[in-house]
Amino acid sequence: MDIRAAGDVTEESAVSLADWAELIRARFVELSITPHSGTGLRGAVRSRRLGQLQAATVRSAPQTFRRTCPQAAAADSELLAVGMIEHGVGHLEQDGRRCAVRDGGFAVYDTTRPFTWSLDGAWDMRVYTWPRGGLPVTDAELQRLTARAVPRSSAIGSLVAPMLHRLTVADAPALSPPNAVRLAGEIAELAVIAASEPEPDAGSGANADQGLFQQVQEFVEDNLTDPRLGATRIAGELFVSTRTLHRAFARHDLTLANWIKERRLQACRRALRSPSWHDTPINQVAAHYGFANASFFSREFAARFGTTPRAYRQANRSR
Template identity: 70%
Template sequence: MDSTVPDGVTIERASSVTSWSELIRARFVDLQITPHTAPDLRGAVRSRHLGHLQAATVRSAPQTFRRTRPQIAAATADLFAVGVIEHGTGYLEQDGRRCVVADGGFALYDTSRPFTWSLDGVWDMRVYTWPRTGLPFADAELERLTARTIARSSAVGSLVAPMLHRLSADDAPTLSPRNAARLADEMAELAVIAASEAEPGDTRTHDHDHLFQQVREFVEDNLNDPQLDAERIAAEFFVSTRTLHRMFARHDLTVANWIKERRLEACRRALCSRSWENVPIGQIAAHHGISNASFFSRAFATRFGMTPRNFRRQQRAH
């Protein structure tokens, strides 16, 4: 590493297994470290921060890092992380998967669950970490995405990898605290998108289609809930609201418009039904989660070409 240290960059070195373990614990989390060949370890960590995102470059001898259950149980905080292998080869295991990372590729991992990084050769690893509690991703979502190789040459990897590299460079941009925090969040989101694209295609499509069907059924069953919105649905299915919005966007829909359309359609059916013929129109709308009568009248007329009152009158005439 360079002897000249740019502003905002910290370089820390260790010359033994003990000091190396302490450095890794202080900079990241507590890990069990096992050298592959050398009886002792030397290493260095070069790091800088962009808001709550830490971008670090780690270099040392071949070794294995393990995050164990006792270490997780003793932790006061956990990290969401992206590991980029610039030189050498990395083998990451987590959540029942094992992937190989090399040549500028990267993979996601989460320190709240056991994982193993095994690093061979003369390796150079860039590690990007975010406090786990500050991110909008649900545990179930991240468990599907860890330990999947995102190649630098892949469609999304070719966009995300250079951005990650730029953030750890000496001449990385300096931003205001507010914009630094916003960019940190966006980088986490881009990493998750890249890992989502790295899922096996048929499995990913099947899972997404199945979840989308479940979400639509949930909406139909809860139209009478005035609190039904993206946050409520995301919490029900243990996904982030961003994931939910992306799911609907793949079908050229938005969550809010879908809920409104289903409510209007349910009201239309009620206005056609004999069992609702004596129920006031405002009560029908309220029963299906629309409490604002004027909004309902305007939205219904826009959707069906006439006001609810005229629609009911027309149905009765038939």
């Protein structure tokens, strides 16, 4: 484990799963960590103190962090925490709720109870923690606020998210100790207010489905090569029911299965006209994008584009 310090900023890195788990425990709380692929894991944490607030930038590979019941019961540290996802997508689960956080949005969680963060892709997470003692929020109140995503684009998010982000940048302003303590407490209150503030029309089924529709589109585009891509996989990743998924697409007179097929066909068409795929057999191109049956792929391709995959490739090679 490598540790460097400059002023009130500390940078720590780990090059193994064991070291990474120890770094996370030392900097935050004890968590069970599961890499999404392989067993090796590298990661880095850059943190600074502002009174009782720790503001940290966390970067590593795709993985899942779990605070288990025994770990929470041990109460090694009792923290109010805010997780902000600058890049990638994070899924937070706590107190019976699940939410997806992305694009500079954030969510509140509490280390005194079990929680799960699942992080995919190239992610960049900012974590803000305060000791639970002394904060003006009761356990009952906090349980109603956890795992509720606050989008950066929301009214309250547009005010609070930039302030949180500013605390983790390299040239964050230095404050006197009294002002640092005062500001840390006020930021905690703002985060609690943000998590408790409902967005206008948040209960609207149409608005909620539109947001989900966009999330599914992005997820499908990022996972076209996954043979398991379908309603069950997507619902699990986005923490919604398959019924909710189908309803979101029905509002646009679409079906999820047809949407996935369309995006895969478009990806295959791009590959068939790309020089980098010219030597790849057509059935392998199809299989790469989720079409296990070559005959089915040829029929669907011809129905969609008016020509066979072979004729399409040949026509584009001659240009």
